[in-house]
Amino acid sequence: xxxxxxxxxxxxxxxxxxxxxxxxxxxxxxxxxxxxxxxxxxxxxxxxxxxxxxxxxxxxxxxxxxxxxxxxxxxxxxxxxxxxxxxxxxxxxxxxxxxxxxxxxxxxxxxxxxxxxxxxxxxxxxxxxxxxxxxxxxxxxxxxxxxxxxxxxxxxxxxxxxxxxxxxxxxxxxxxxxxxxxxxxxxxxxxxxxxxxxxxxxxxxxxxxxxxxxxxxxxxxxxxxxxxxxxxxxxxxxxxxxxxxxxxxxxxxxxxxxxxxxxxxxxxxxxxxxxxxxxxxxxxxxxxxxxxxxxxxxxxxxxxxxxxxxxxxxxxxxxxxxxxxxxxxxxxxxxxxxxxxxxxxxxxxxxxxxxxxxxxxxxxxxxxxxxxxxxxxxxxxxxxxxxxxxxxxxxxxxxxxxxxxxxxxxxxxxxxxxxxxxxxxxxxxxxxxxxxxxxxxxxxxxxxxxxxxxxxxxxxxxxxxxxxxxxxxxxxxxxxxxxxxxxxxxxxxxxxxxxxxxxxx
Amino acid sequence: xxxxxxxxxxxxxxxxxxxxxxxxxxxxxxxxxxxxxxxxxxxxxxxxxxxxxxxxxxxxxxxxxxxxxxxxxxxxxxxxxxxxxxxxxxxxxxxxxxxxxxxxxxxxxxxxxxxxxxxxxxxxxxxxxxxxxxxxxxxxxxxxxxxxxxxxxxxxxxxxxxxxxxxxxxxxxxxxxxxxxxxxxxxxxxxxxxxxxxxxxxxxxxxxxxxxxxxxxxxxxxxxxxxxxxxxxxxxxxxxxxxxxxxxxxxxxxxxxxxxxxxxxxxxxxxxxxxxxxxxxxxxxxxxxxxxxxxxxxxxxxxxxxxxxxxxxxxxxxxxxxxxxxxxxxxxxxxxxxxxxxxxxxxxxxxxxxxxxxxxxxxxxxxxxxxxxxxxxxxx
Numbered sequence: 001x002x003x004x005x006x007x008x009x010x011x012x013x014x015x016x017x018x019x020x021x022x023x024x025x026x027x028x029x030x031x032x033x034x035x036x037x038x039x040x041x042x043x044x045x046x047x048x049x050x051x052x053x054x055x056x057x058x059x060x061x062x063x064x065x066x067x068x069x070x071x072x073x074x075x076x077x078x079x080x081x082x083x084x085x086x087x088x089x090x091x092x093x094x095x096x097x098x099x100x101x102x103x104x105x106x107x108x109x110x111x112x113x114x115x116x117x118x119x120x121x122x123x124x125x126x127x128x129x130x131x132x133x134x135x136x137x138x139x140x141x142x143x144x145x146x147x148x149x150x151x152x153x154x155x156x157x158x159x160x161x162x163x164x165x166x167x168x169x170x171x172x173x174x175x176x177x178x179x180x181x182x183x184x185x186x187x188x189x190x191x192x193x194x195x196x197x198x199x200x201x202x203x204x205x206x207x208x209x210x211x212x213x214x215x216x217x218x219x220x221x222x223x224x225x226x227x228x229x230x231x232x233x234x235x236x237x238x239x240x241x242x243x244x245x246x247x248x249x250x251x252x253x254x255x256x257x258x259x260x261x262x263x264x265x266x267x268x269x270x271x272x273x274x275x276x277x278x279x280x281x282x283x284x285x286x287x288x289x290x291x292x293x294x295x296x297x298x299x300x301x302x303x304x305x306x307x308x309x310x311x312x313x314x315x316x317x318x319x320x321x322x323x324x325x326x327x328x329x330x331x332x333x334x335x336x337x338x339x340x341x342x343x344x345x346x347x348x349x350x351x352x353x354x355x356x357x358x359x360x361x362x363x364x365x366x367x368x369x370x371x372x373x374x375x376x377x378x379x380x381x382x383x384x385x386x387x388x389x390x391x392x393x394x395x396x397x398x399x400x401x402x403x404x405x406x407x408x409x410x411x412x413x414x415x416x417x418x419x420x421x422x423x424x425x426x427x428x429x430x431x432x433x434x435x436x437x438x439x440x441x442x443x444x445x446x447x448x449x450x451x452x453x454x455x456x457x458x459x460x461x462x463x464x465x466x467x468x469x470x471x472x473x474x475x476x477x478x479x480x481x482x483x484x485x486x487x488x489x490x491x492x493x494x495x496x497x498x499x500x501x502x503x504x505x
Numbered sequence: 506x507x508x509x510x511x512x513x514x515x516x517x518x519x520x521x522x523x524x525x526x527x528x529x530x531x532x533x534x535x536x537x538x539x540x541x542x543x544x545x546x547x548x549x550x551x552x553x554x555x556x557x558x559x560x561x562x563x564x565x566x567x568x569x570x571x572x573x574x575x576x577x578x579x580x581x582x583x584x585x586x587x588x589x590x591x592x593x594x595x596x597x598x599x600x601x602x603x604x605x606x607x608x609x610x611x612x613x614x615x616x617x618x619x620x621x622x623x624x625x626x627x628x629x630x631x632x633x634x635x636x637x638x639x640x641x642x643x644x645x646x647x648x649x650x651x652x653x654x655x656x657x658x659x660x661x662x663x664x665x666x667x668x669x670x671x672x673x674x675x676x677x678x679x680x681x682x683x684x685x686x687x688x689x690x691x692x693x694x695x696x697x698x699x700x701x702x703x704x705x706x707x708x709x710x711x712x713x714x715x716x717x718x719x720x721x722x723x724x725x726x727x728x729x730x731x732x733x734x735x736x737x738x739x740x741x742x743x744x745x746x747x748x749x750x751x752x753x754x755x756x757x758x759x760x761x762x763x764x765x766x767x768x769x770x771x772x773x774x775x776x777x778x779x780x781x782x783x784x785x786x787x788x789x790x791x792x793x794x795x796x797x798x799x800x801x802x803x804x805x806x807x808x809x810x811x812x813x814x815x816x817x818x819x820x821x822x823x824x825x826x827x828x829x830x831x832x833x834x835x836x837x838x839x840x841x842x843x844x845x846x847x848x849x850x851x852x853x854x855x856x857x858x859x860x861x862x863x864x865x866x867x868x869x870x871x872x873x874x875x876x877x878x879x880x881x882x883x884x885x
Contacts, residue, residue: 386871
């Protein structure tokens with residue numbers, strides 16, 4: 001007898017609907033799964049057999065064939081367990097096939113018949129949301145945003161009873177213990193930063209204009225401190241952004257149990273020993289999202305940028321431009337989001353003090369250190385600012401009041417609204433003709449930029465980036481009108497022409 | 506084969522393993538170089554010319570014979586000519602006169618460019634490879650001012666002060682007296698590679714020379730040895746910035762041994778980059794505050810005011826003046842300037858630009874640095 005159950009599998013951060021067909025026929029007892037299952041998916045046989053028996057059903061001593069359609073899609077993971085078990089029960093006439101009609105089931109089975117939560121429940125529920133859906137009770141809170149009508153199930157036995165109407169559907173485990181989401185972790189506040197007037201301005205401009213930022217300075221200058229406060233300046237996520245963030249978190253298996261969608265932008269700071277796959281995403285089978293996707297709509301902070309292998313950094317260049325990363329393997333490919341704001345921090349030289357007289361690095365060391373960051377990568381940083389450690393005298397001085405993140409966030413939101421009026425999400429995306437149109441220059445500012453390009457201290461591309469930064473400065477002040485010399489000069493202070501002191505003059 | 510100039514043989518000898526300036530001079534002293542070359546090929550070299558090397562005399566003679574057997578002097582000579590490299594040797598007409606009386610002259614000198622430029626009075630401008638903006642500007646100003654006044658600037662084409670002096674000397678278009686660079690590696694690979702464009706500019710107007718044959722890379726011991734040529738060519742040696750030890754101090758030693766005048770540019774007390782120069786002044790070296798002091802040391806009339814000497818700078822007023830005071834003599838970040846001045850970032854950016862325009866301040870690598878004075882053409 002044949003039964004048909006609907007479920008879905010995850011590739012990258014997208015769910016794909018899968019039809020689980022189970023055929024029970026007479027013959028020598030066997031249990032085969034066909035339709036491109038990988039090893040983790042084929043293991044379902046043993047879990048299903050045990051779970052069916054321990055749930056009080058009988059496992060049919062027949063020839064069982066499970067087909068996972070479409071058969072050209074590679075399936076991995078235990079998410080199909082529940083669907084396979086129900087299919088076996090329906091095909092062996094222990095469950096009425098009509099109960100499974102049109103419904104979709106997600107979940108991993110334990111040997112005792114318990115239904116375990118699965119990775120990526122949110123994107124999986126999205127593709128199945130058009131019909132009745134049953135998810136593991138551990139995932140119920142997570143999927144509520146996309147599939148409000150989804151039922152929860154705790155065990156195979158309980159699921160069958162609820163389907164038959166013999167028992168009520170279990171309540172969604174609520175409220176789950178409040179576990180803060182990665183991005184919702186209470187972000188430190190900008191008011192804790194002492195000194196660094198330009199550093200504060202730089203992170204404000206970065207937040208408002210979406211400009212990638214490179215912070216250079218000796219150890220203890222406060223690079224990490226500023227970078228960690230950048231997310232607190234970003235406005236709350238809107239509905240589509242928070243859904244995108246939740247989708248990636250769910251696919252990475254990092255969803256919070258607390259329910260609801262994340263409201264605050266994520267902040268990720270991978271260590272420099274992270275592998276390329278951990279950064280950009282991938283893996284041979286499952287194509288998990290990497291750090292750049294987890295940081296999408298938020299901030300990716302790379303501390304000690306110069307310590308990252310050059311190949312890893314250059315792998316970021318294309319996602320930086322396109323906002324997505326296409327992870328392609330021989331059998332499978334996925335497009336993952338990568339719309340992150342990149343913040344890098346680095347020392348200026350191996351000892352950290354250049355060009356101060358305290359620096360004892362040789363010229364060869366300096367130029368070697370400077371070569372670690374490729375020109376094309378440095379070019380992508382719209383803001384490049386040097387920080388020095390605060391004066392020791394200021395450290396223990398009474399704290400003067402400085403603006404808090406909330407106050408700055410209000411200005412940032414205003415500037416972002418102006419950018420949206422121009423048809424882009426942030427000023428970073430303004431290029432070419434759009435920049436000409438929205439960031440007109442006063443004649444004197446044109447002269448200044450032209451002189452800089454003629455002197456060779458500024459590239460044409462650099463001049464256009466400088467212009468975008470100056471426009472963001474103007475937006476933050478709420479001024480309109482053409483950019484003046486002062487705006488360009490201040491933008492220049494935030495975007496040093498040559499960052500690392502390795503180049504001899 | 507007899508038609509070959511004897512520089513061809515010397516050039517080949519200079520390229521043999523373990524042959525430095527001293528051994529080359531001993532080899533050249535053995536008699537006609539053609540005969541010495543054939544003795545080298547046959548492995549019949551008198552033991553008194555052999556340098557003390559760890560491999561032993563017999564092995565050294567064998568390795569010379571093997572290396573010499575692989576070199577054809579006439580082919581090598583053609584290669585040199587094709588590369589545009591001139592060769593002069595001690596005693597030949599084109600050899601710099603200043604070197605003929607030297608206690609330790611290079612036997613052979615390879616050069617690119619015009620060797621006659623050393624006929625002008627020569628002044629060495631040397632200093633640390635890691636200068637401050639101040640030192641860089643002084644070196645640049647000296648290079649530009651001296652070459653405009655017909656003084657040949659000699660330096661080592663190293664990073665830092667050397668490069669700044671050379672850049673100053675070739676920067677103003679057609680210098681009255683083109684500069685000379687003495688490098689420590691073969692002319693086909695002048696070191697450091699970052700200065701190769703500058704080396705080409707120096708060779709185009711003046712001369713780049715070396716006693717190291719083509720194809721020999723730089724080795725650490727070559728640089729102090731090279732410094733003796735810099736000191737020997739120059740009548741006055743100006744040290745712009747230098748630590749208590751270092752290559753510039755070795756040039757000073759060579760200069761004192763040769764009775765050359767040594768001038769030092771004073772710098773801030775306590776700055777490591779001026780430790781050596783301030784010490785030199787304490788020990789009795791002349792003080793160099795500009796082109797005029799160098800001209801006086803050369804025994805030339807001091808240029809009339811306005812020519813060669815710095816135009817007076819009016820002290821900037823307002824925020825720019827305050828920033829200049831706050832800057833001191835070390836590089837500072839704009840962030841620091843905004844913090845300590847307490848002024849609006851936009852006003853600070855404008856004031857820094859003013860200071861850069863009048864030439865009191867330079868921007869380098871994201872830092873703002875005070876410099877000595879207005880330079881006609883700042884090295885970038």
